[in-house]
Every structure is written in structure tokens, then in C-alpha cells.
Amino acid sequence: MRAVGLYVHIPFCHHKCGYCDFNSYALSGEIVSAFVDALHREIAYCPYAGIRATTVFFGGGTPTFLDGKTLADILEHLHQQFAIDADAEITIEANPGSVDREQLRILRQAGFNRLSFGVQSFDTEELKRMERIHSPDEVLQGVCWAREAGFENLNLDLIFALPEQTLERWESNLRQALSLHPEHLSLYALMLEPNTRFYHLYQKGKLRLPDEETQVAMFRLAQHLTREAGYRQYEISNYALPGYECRHNQIYWHNLPYLGFGPGAVSFYEGKRWMNIKHPREYVRRVQAGESLELESEQLTGWDSVAETILLGLRMIEGVDLAPLEQRYGLPVQAHYRPVIETMVAQGWLIQEGSRIRLTDEGLLWHSEVAMAFL
Ligand code: SF4
Structure with missing residues (x-):
């Protein structure tokens, strides 16, 4: 675990x-x-x-x-x-x-x-x-x-x-x-x-x-x-x-696992993400009745998880190292995203250093746009 x-x-x-x-x-x-x-x-x-x-x-x-x-x-x-x-x-x-x-x-x-x-x-x-x-x-x-x-x-x-x-x-x-x-x-x-x-x-x-x-x-x-x-x-x-x-x-x-408790809390474990029911009264009712607290859930697999890990990782100034992601998800991450990365680098929003990518100072202002390109 x-x-x-x-x-x-x-x-x-x-x-x-x-x-x-x-x-x-x-x-x-x-x-x-x-x-x-x-x-x-x-x-x-x-x-x-x-x-x-x-x-x-x-x-x-x-x-x-x-x-x-x-x-x-x-x-x-x-x-x-x-x-x-x-x-x-x-x-x-x-x-x-x-x-x-x-x-x-x-x-x-x-x-x-x-x-x-x-x-x-x-x-x-x-x-x-x-x-x-x-x-x-x-x-x-x-x-x-x-x-x-x-x-x-x-x-x-x-x-x-x-x-x-x-x-x-x-x-x-x-x-x-x-x-x-x-x-x-x-x-x-x-x-x-x-x-x-x-x-x-x-x-x-x-x-x-x-x-x-x-x-x-x-x-x-x-x-x-x-x-x-x-x-x-x-x-x-x-x-x-x-x-x-x-x-x-x-x-x-880093898109790593977490467990959430309480109304509206989100959990992410073994690739599944789920959210608790949001309103405190309904939360209390369901707990008392022994019913599931899940409001919604999704099982993230393959490229969805990779894209999410990159988007979240790019929020950090150090950026994301794509090489470990290939091992983590068993997918050819670097080859797959090469065209996107080249476009973002030419735009001046991304820097590539070996297998690591990170936003430029200008790119920090455009995180959402860069994120969309990776989706
Ligand atoms: S209502 Fe105000 S204090 Fe409460 S969570 Fe929202 S911003 Fe924070």
C-alpha cells in the first residue's frame, strides 16, 4: 500500500x-x-x-x-x-x-x-x-x-x-x-x-x-x-x-494518492478518484443510514493519468520529469508529447532540459493554455 x-x-x-x-x-x-x-x-x-x-x-x-x-x-x-x-x-x-x-x-x-x-x-x-x-x-x-x-x-x-x-x-x-x-x-x-x-x-x-x-x-x-x-x-x-x-x-x-474525509472531500487512491456528497446534512444522513458517501467517481487510466500528472506538475516551478512517468505509467510519454512540447517551446512558454519540462517565467502566466495543449 x-x-x-x-x-x-x-x-x-x-x-x-x-x-x-x-x-x-x-x-x-x-x-x-x-x-x-x-x-x-x-x-x-x-x-x-x-x-x-x-x-x-x-x-x-x-x-x-x-x-x-x-x-x-x-x-x-x-x-x-x-x-x-x-x-x-x-x-x-x-x-x-x-x-x-x-x-x-x-x-x-x-x-x-x-x-x-x-x-x-x-x-x-x-x-x-x-x-x-x-x-x-x-x-x-x-x-x-x-x-x-x-x-x-x-x-x-x-x-x-x-x-x-x-x-x-x-x-x-x-x-x-x-x-x-x-x-x-x-x-x-x-x-x-x-x-x-x-x-x-x-x-x-x-x-x-x-x-x-x-x-x-x-x-x-x-x-x-x-x-x-x-x-x-x-x-x-x-x-x-x-x-x-x-x-x-x-x-x-505530483498526482500522488490522498484520502479525504468530510462533505465534498476528494480522495485519490489506486487510480480511482471520488468525491463525497457535498452538503453536510446529506452527508450526516448517509453516514447515519450506512449509505455510500460517494457523489461521483472515476477510474483514471493510461493517458488520462499521464496528462493529469503533467498538468499538475507544470504548476511547480521545477516542472515535471517525463522519464519517470514512462516507468510509472508504462507509456511512451516523451515520444507522444514531443510535438506539443516543441510547439510550446517555440511559443516561449516551456523549457525542455533533457527529459524535464517546465514553464518559463512567461509560461507561468499561461498555465491553463499550456495545460489545454497537453489534454
Ligand atoms: S466562506 Fe469565506 S471563510 Fe468560508 S471558506 Fe469561503 S472564503 Fe473561506
């Missing part, structure tokens, strides 16, 4: 943000405790008990919606069910508006060793427009409590290309993030997803976003300021101090 990464999805938030397309719900009351019971049952009945896990990631939603003891119990249950490495990276996402000092102390003591704060912006106006529940001061407080609790691996998530955002405002956000000396930064451009309030506002012409040129300048500024501060961009949107690259996310980008 291959080692996996473990993912736990906590689907609750205090408020649904205007741009959010994640599987999250502003629910409270009985459903929360029913969900926690159901999650424990899902973990207990997992057919892959005993398997080795190298990373654990609690995401959401807002994991810190739950209290420290409840989260610690879930982690403890995972330890009972799986052979989690002693030096595993164990991450929990946190909303600066829903953490407290004692909760962070409990989490660190329970074994969480990486904390990822959904900061998004240090600008009060921008935070309000995004409908975030926290203030810039709460971020500073949260980081302070996290350090005090003993978290030595801290990530801050920021979003750029926000409505009305200027390059100067983005620079100010970046500088404030860097001044807190996190070990890791995730810097994503805002994506307008259908079924979000932002998307509908944009359709009606009520949301002014920075133009493409400014968005590119924002991305370049992020690359520049982080490099200056000693961070290495190791993935299109992720920057780390040496040794602090997120191990869990690298499992996804």
Missing part, C-alpha cells in the same frame, strides 16, 4: 464570503455536532485503516469554526486509524476572525505543526468588500498567538486582483504580510466563480476589477518582493522560505 496524504474537510463558516466557491455553509446548531459524529464514523469505517500517511491537512470551510478540543479529538482519531509519520506535516487552516489564544495552544499541543491563516488582505475596505469577518488587527493578533503557541510553520493566504485594488494597495498588502515573517505565502489571483455573489455583480457591471496588465504587474510584484525577502516561488501561487514548501499540496501537484 502506498503512503497517502490525509485531508479533513470542515464545511462550516460564520458567513459565506462574496467570492467563495468552496464547499462551505453558514450553518450552526445541531448540524455541527451531528457532523462531528458522522466524521468520526467515516474515519472509523475507512477501508484503508493502517495505511501510512505522510501529511494531514484540515481545510474548509473554516476548521477553526470548531473548538480546539473537538479538532484535537479528530486528529487523535486519525492517529488511531492510520500510521501517521512521526515527522508528518499536520496543517490546519484558520480564519483570523475565529481563533483564540487557548484554541491555538490546544491545537499545537495536539500535534498540528503548520497553521495556514486565510488573511486575504490587510486592507479594511478590501476585507469588507470581500465580506470577510476579520479585521487587519485580528490577523496581527492571530499571528502573535500562533507564535506564542509554538507554531514555527505559518502560511498566510492573500488574494490579489480584488475589486478596486490598485498596484499600490497590493504592494502594501504584500509588505505587511512579509513584515510578519511567515514561513510560507500563498498568493492567488481572484477567480470569479459562477454561483458567487461577486460573479453576479460582475455580470451586472457592478464589480470593477483591475485590468489584465495590472494583474500581471501584481503577479510580477509578488515574485519580486518575495524573492527579495528570501522566499522561493516553488509553484505558480506559492512561495516558501527554504525547507517550508507545503508537503501536503505537493502530493496533489
Whole structure:
């Protein structure tokens, strides 16, 4: 059995943000405790008990919606069910508006060793427009409590290309993030997803976003300021101090196996990928009734898996070595993709070094287009 990464999805938030397309719900009351019971049952009945896990990631939603003891119990249950490495990276996402000092102390003591704060912006106006529940001061407080609790691996998530955002405002956000000396930064451009309030506002012409040129300048500024501060961009949107690259996310980008628990959680094991039912109420009902949690599944074989591994791998700055993929999938990967690679190299989006391919600095802006060519 291959080692996996473990993912736990906590689907609750205090408020649904205007741009959010994640599987999250502003629910409270009985459903929360029913969900926690159901999650424990899902973990207990997992057919892959005993398997080795190298990373654990609690995401959401807002994991810190739950209290420290409840989260610690879930982690403890995972330890009972799986052979989690002693030096595993164990991450929990946190909303600066829903953490407290004692909760962070409990989490660190329970074994969480990486904390990822959904900061998004240090600008009060921008935070309000995004409908975030926290203030810039709460971020500073949260980081302070996290350090005090003993978290030595801290990530801050920021979003750029926000409505009305200027390059100067983005620079100010970046500088404030860097001044807190996190070990890791995730810097994503805002994506307008259908079924979000932002998307509908944009359709009606009520949301002014920075133009493409400014968005590119924002991305370049992020690359520049982080490099200056000693961070290495190791993935299109992720920057780390040496040794602090997120191990869990690298499992996804290398297309390696992982098991997910909770509503909407995705698993990928032995070539099969499946997703749990998304709504917490239906999730609880199915667990209680002993029914399958699968919403959808697919068995990936042959060229589909190869293409996916290349697309995900190209998100990383080091790119993908095609030679090991030939062994992994038993297919003539290099010969098959030679024409595509030559076209992308001529376009200036791809670099080929022996059997390894990676995006150029220009190509990083065009990952989706390159990805389409490999499909
Ligand atoms: S806190 Fe995160 S997951 Fe929750 S609604 Fe806002 S963006 Fe979505």
C-alpha cells in the first residue's frame, strides 16, 4: 500500500464570503455536532485503516469554526486509524476572525505543526468588500498567538486582483504580510466563480476589477518582493522560505494518492478518484443510514493519468520529469508529447532540459493554455 496524504474537510463558516466557491455553509446548531459524529464514523469505517500517511491537512470551510478540543479529538482519531509519520506535516487552516489564544495552544499541543491563516488582505475596505469577518488587527493578533503557541510553520493566504485594488494597495498588502515573517505565502489571483455573489455583480457591471496588465504587474510584484525577502516561488501561487514548501499540496501537484474525509472531500487512491456528497446534512444522513458517501467517481487510466500528472506538475516551478512517468505509467510519454512540447517551446512558454519540462517565467502566466495543449 502506498503512503497517502490525509485531508479533513470542515464545511462550516460564520458567513459565506462574496467570492467563495468552496464547499462551505453558514450553518450552526445541531448540524455541527451531528457532523462531528458522522466524521468520526467515516474515519472509523475507512477501508484503508493502517495505511501510512505522510501529511494531514484540515481545510474548509473554516476548521477553526470548531473548538480546539473537538479538532484535537479528530486528529487523535486519525492517529488511531492510520500510521501517521512521526515527522508528518499536520496543517490546519484558520480564519483570523475565529481563533483564540487557548484554541491555538490546544491545537499545537495536539500535534498540528503548520497553521495556514486565510488573511486575504490587510486592507479594511478590501476585507469588507470581500465580506470577510476579520479585521487587519485580528490577523496581527492571530499571528502573535500562533507564535506564542509554538507554531514555527505559518502560511498566510492573500488574494490579489480584488475589486478596486490598485498596484499600490497590493504592494502594501504584500509588505505587511512579509513584515510578519511567515514561513510560507500563498498568493492567488481572484477567480470569479459562477454561483458567487461577486460573479453576479460582475455580470451586472457592478464589480470593477483591475485590468489584465495590472494583474500581471501584481503577479510580477509578488515574485519580486518575495524573492527579495528570501522566499522561493516553488509553484505558480506559492512561495516558501527554504525547507517550508507545503508537503501536503505537493502530493496533489505530483498526482500522488490522498484520502479525504468530510462533505465534498476528494480522495485519490489506486487510480480511482471520488468525491463525497457535498452538503453536510446529506452527508450526516448517509453516514447515519450506512449509505455510500460517494457523489461521483472515476477510474483514471493510461493517458488520462499521464496528462493529469503533467498538468499538475507544470504548476511547480521545477516542472515535471517525463522519464519517470514512462516507468510509472508504462507509456511512451516523451515520444507522444514531443510535438506539443516543441510547439510550446517555440511559443516561449516551456523549457525542455533533457527529459524535464517546465514553464518559463512567461509560461507561468499561461498555465491553463499550456495545460489545454497537453489534454
Ligand atoms: S471563510 Fe473561506 S471558506 Fe468560508 S466562506 Fe469565506 S472564503 Fe469561503
